[in-house]
Amino acid sequence: MTQRPLELILARNLMSALSTPAFLVDEGGVLVFYNEAAGALLGKRFEELGTVGAEEWGSMFGPFDKDGEPIPYDELPLVVAVRNGRPAHADFEISSADGARHQVEVSAFPILTAHGSQGAIAVFWPAGSSNGAGNR
Amino acid sequence: MKVKLWGTRGSIPSPGPETIRYGGNTSCVGVTLADGSMLALDAGTGIRSLGLALAAEPARLHILLTHLHLDHIQGLVFFAPAFQAQTEIVIWGPASPEASLRDRIARYISAPLSPVEVRELPCDVSFRHCPQTEWEIGSARISAASVAHRGPTLGYRIDDGDSSLAYIPDHEPALGADIDALEEDWISGLGLARNASLLIHDGQYADAEYPDHIGWGHSSLSHSISFARRANAARTVLFHHDPMHSDEQLDQLGAEARQRWLALGGAEGGIELAIERNEYELPARAASPASAS
Numbered sequence: 001m002t003q004r005p006l007e008l009i010l011a012r013n014l015m016s017a018l019s020t021p022a023f024l025v026d027e028g029g030v031l032v033f034y035n036e037a038a039g040a041l042l043g044k045r046f047e048e049l050g051t052v053g054a055e056e057w058g059s060m061f062g063p064f065d066k067d068g069e070p071i072p073y074d075e076l077p078l079v080v081a082v083r084n085g086r087p088a089h090a091d092f093e094i095s096s097a098d099g100a101r102h103q104v105e106v107s108a109f110p111i112l113t114a115h116g117s118q119g120a121i122a123v124f125w126p127a128g129s130s131n132g133a134g135n136r
Numbered sequence: 137m138k139v140k141l142w143g144t145r146g147s148i149p150s151p152g153p154e155t156i157r158y159g160g161n162t163s164c165v166g167v168t169l170a171d172g173s174m175l176a177l178d179a180g181t182g183i184r185s186l187g188l189a190l191a192a193e194p195a196r197l198h199i200l201l202t203h204l205h206l207d208h209i210q211g212l213v214f215f216a217p218a219f220q221a222q223t224e225i226v227i228w229g230p231a232s233p234e235a236s237l238r239d240r241i242a243r244y245i246s247a248p249l250s251p252v253e254v255r256e257l258p259c260d261v262s263f264r265h266c267p268q269t270e271w272e273i274g275s276a277r278i279s280a281a282s283v284a285h286r287g288p289t290l291g292y293r294i295d296d297g298d299s300s301l302a303y304i305p306d307h308e309p310a311l312g313a314d315i316d317a318l319e320e321d322w323i324s325g326l327g328l329a330r331n332a333s334l335l336i337h338d339g340q341y342a343d344a345e346y347p348d349h350i351g352w353g354h355s356s357l358s359h360s361i362s363f364a365r366r367a368n369a370a371r372t373v374l375f376h377h378d379p380m381h382s383d384e385q386l387d388q389l390g391a392e393a394r395q396r397w398l399a400l401g402g403a404e405g406g407i408e409l410a411i412e413r414n415e416y417e418l419p420a421r422a423a424s425p426a427s428a429s
Binding site: 002003004006007009010012013014016017105114115 | 230231233239268281282283284288311312313321322323324325326327
C-alpha cells in the first residue's frame with residue numbers, strides 16, 4: 001500500500017499549476033517530479049524522463065559555475081535542502097537538451113513535516129540564456 | 137468485521153424531516169472486530185447514539201479521529217461511556233506541530249464551550265498520536281495516512297482477517313490534480329483504500345457544486361467515483377453528505393452515482409450513498425474482486 005507522503009503529493013499538485021520552473025525530490029534525493037515550465041527550460045518533459053535517482057540528475061543538465069566548471073552534486077541547493085533540512089540559494093548555469101545554456105537563480109527549501117523531512121523543492125528563476133529563450 | 141453508520145452528515149448536524157432518511161448526525165462509524173473489540177471512527181454527533189447502544193458493552197474502546205474539525209469531535213461530551221468510571225477509552229488522532237492531541241481536543245472539551253473539562257471525565261481516557269507504521273487493536277491491523285483535506289487529517293484502513301475497511305470521510309484527492317491521469321502512488325489516500333472490502337469515502341458535492349468549493353477539502357461525485365475506481369474497492373459508500381442536501385437531492389445523487397458506476401463497468405451494488413444506521417458485515421475479500429476497472 002505504498003503511497004507518496006501527502007506533502008509531496010500536494011507539492012506536485014501545486015507545482016503543476018505554476019509557470020515557474022520547479023523541481024521536487026523525495027527524502028532520499030530522488031527526483032520525483034518537475035513541472036512543465038521546468039520541462040520547457042530543460043528541453044525535456046518530465047513524462048519523457050521519469051524519476052531519476054539521487055546523484056544521477058545532478059549532472060544531467062550541468063550545472064556549471066561562473067567559470068564553466070561543473071558544480072559538485074553535494075553543493076546543489078536541492079541537495080543541501082534535502083540533506084541538511086535548511087534552505088539554500090545559488091546562481092548557476094544549466095544546459096538544456098538542445099545544448100543551450102541558461103543562467104538561473106535557484107532557491108530550494110526542505111519539506112519538513114511532523115514526521116521529519118519528506119523531500120525538498122527547488123524553484124528556478126531564469127535570469128537569461130545564451131539564446132535568449134530563458135528570459136521571461 | 138461489522139460496521140454501522142451512526143452519523144453520515146458532514147459539516148454540521150442537520151436534523152429535520154427533509155433529512156430523516158439519510159440522517160442528520162455528523163460523522164461516526166462503529167466497528168466491531170472479529171475478536172469483539174470496539175472501534176468508533178470519528179466522534180461526530182452520531183457517537184451519542186453509539187454510546188447509548190454500548191451501554192452494557194465492553195469496558196474498553198478505541199476512538200479513531202480523522203481530524204479535529206467540530207463535526208468529527210462534537211459528540212465526545214455526549215458519549216455515555218465517557219462518563220462511566222469503568223470505561224477505558226483510547227483516542228487516536230493526527231499529530232500536529234502546534235499542540236498535542238489532548239490539548240487540541242481540550243479546546244473543545246473546556247469552558248466556555250463545554251460544561252466539563254477533559255480532566256473531569258470519569259472514564260480512563262488517553263490520547264495517542266497515530267504512528268506512521270501499522271499497529272494492532274484487538275484482532276485488526278490499523279493503518280493511518282495523511283490525506284488531502286484542510287489541516288492535519290488522516291484516513292484509516294482496518295484489516296481484520298481477510299476483510300478490510302477504508303475510511304476517508306473528508307477528502308479532496310483531486311485538488312489541483314486529475315485523478316484519472318495520475319500514477320497510483322501520487323493519489324492521496326489510495327494506498328489506504330486499495331482493494332478494500334468496503335470504502336467509506338467523502339461524497340459531499342454534486343459536480344455542479346464543486347467549482348464553488350474548490351479547496352474546501354471535499355470531493356465532487358466525479359472525484360469520488362474516480363477514486364473508488366482507482367482504489368478497486370469491492371463496495372464504496374459515499375459519506376459526509378452536505379448539510380444542504382435533502383433526502384430528495386441525495387436520492388438523485390445516489391441514482392446518478394449508480395448509473396455512472398455501471399456505465400463505467402462497475403459491479404451492481406458497488407456504490408451507494410451512506411444512510412444513517414445502515415450496517416455492513418464485511419466478508420473476506422474475494423481473490424478476483426467484482427468492481428469497476
